[in-house]
Amino acid sequence: MERRCWALIKSRSQQDLPPDTRSGPDIYDQLDKYFAEAARELGLAAPIDDIALVQYLVPSFNRYNAGAQSANRLLNYVNRHYVKRAVDEDRGWFRLTDVIETVAKNISFEDSREAISRVLREKKLEELKKWGYPDDGSPEDAAFAESCAEAASPPDRVVPIASLAHRRFRTEVVEPLLATPKIKGNSKAKHKIPKAPPGPNPTRPxxxxxxxxxxxxxxxxxxxxxxxxxxxxxxxxxxxxxxxxxxxxxxxxxxxxxxxxxxxxxxxxxxxxxxx
Structure with missing residues (x-):
């Protein structure tokens, strides 16, 4: 994966594009497509057998993650110039629209911008705690929790390159493997299967x-x-x-x-x- 990242990076650098907002979205979109394709190939190659599937997934993700970290370092200027600007423009993983109702309840017209920023920080901290950030956590703990939240965000949110790769691994590999298969049944009443009685551990696919x-x-x-x-x-x-x-x-x-x-x-x- 690292080799293919290098090829993509080289093809873009040969065009002498400056690291600004014009080249940023173009490279970002290409990286998203590349990570989606790479993750999809890993998902399609996954074995059917249960134990073999686990033994395949762990080293495959380790290699994929190593490539994602390499791309994140090599193309850090995209994070600095494009991703950071998108976050400042409220296009990142955590947006004002996500907490607009809470902000409206706790902020009045007389409140200053600092008060609004404080409410947003509090709501963001609450979200990071859902990803394992402790009350007395270090900056590294906060950065890790935020990277997990970024990977969990919808595809329309702009996130750093490493989180972009992890998000694509989730959508192309993990979620299809987590999906519960649908049971095809006959719609006729005489063929309907009675519902199983409720219990602590109902049998489900x-x-x-x-x-x-x-x-x-x-x-x-x-x-x-x-x-x-x-x-x-x-x-x-x-x-x-x-x-x-x-x-x-x-x-x-x-x-x-x-x-x-x-x-x-x-x-x-x-x-x-x-x-x-």
């Missing part, structure tokens, strides 16, 4: 990734250290690509990782870290 995680956590064919390494990698992949913490699959993976002995968790964490 699961997406491919949910079935793969279930197999990973319950199988005896994978040793404990490898199981934890894969579960940790999947949990981090879901978080970095913008899957919220209240998603059932994230909750299950996070619970498993948290319940693992600390000595084994430390060994696994140092073996396969995922930068963001």
């Amino acid at each position: 699961k997406g491919r990734l949910a079935r793969a995680v279930k197999e990973l956590l319950e199988t005896d064919t994978v040793d404990e250290e490898e199981r934890l390494r894969l579960a940790t990698g999947l949990a981090k992949m879901l978080q970095v690509t913008g899957i919220r913490s209240d998603h059932l699959l994230r909750k299950r993976l996070d619970k498993y990782v948290a319940s693992t002995p600390s000595s084994l968790s430390a060994a696994t964490a140092t073996a396969a870290p995922i930068s963001s």
Whole structure:
């Protein structure tokens, strides 16, 4: 992936385009299309078997993430000149329109611009806490939480290049694997299947990734250290690509990782870290 990023960057640099708002949207759109294509290829190549799917996804995302970080560094001028300006123009992942109702309730015509900015900062902080930012978090914690929120944003929001890549991995790889298959039924009344009685764990069809995680956590064919390494990698992949913490699959993976002995968790964490 890094090699293909270099090719794209070289093709744009040969045109002697200045790093301003004219070339920024063009390169940004091309990068978005490139990341979408690269992620789509990874999704199409994913194996069918459950354990094989997990063993494929974790290293594939690690390589994809490394390419995204390389592109983010090499094209940082796009972040500085185009993305920053778009955020200043309220076209980023967090917009005034997202909290306009709250602002209207808490701000009067007599309030200053500083008061409005304070309300916006408070609402943004609330959103970052949903992505794991603690009350006494460091600037690095805030930056990581914001990158996750950026990856979770809709495609029309302008985000930094690394988050742009992670967002495309979510839309092209993760979400199709999380999708629950539809059951095709006969519409005739005599062929209708009675509804299952309500219960704590009703039987429902699961997406491919949910079935793969279930197999990973319950199988005896994978040793404990490898199981934890894969579960940790999947949990981090879901978080970095913008899957919220209240998603059932994230909750299950996070619970498993948290319940693992600390000595084994430390060994696994140092073996396969995922930068963001």
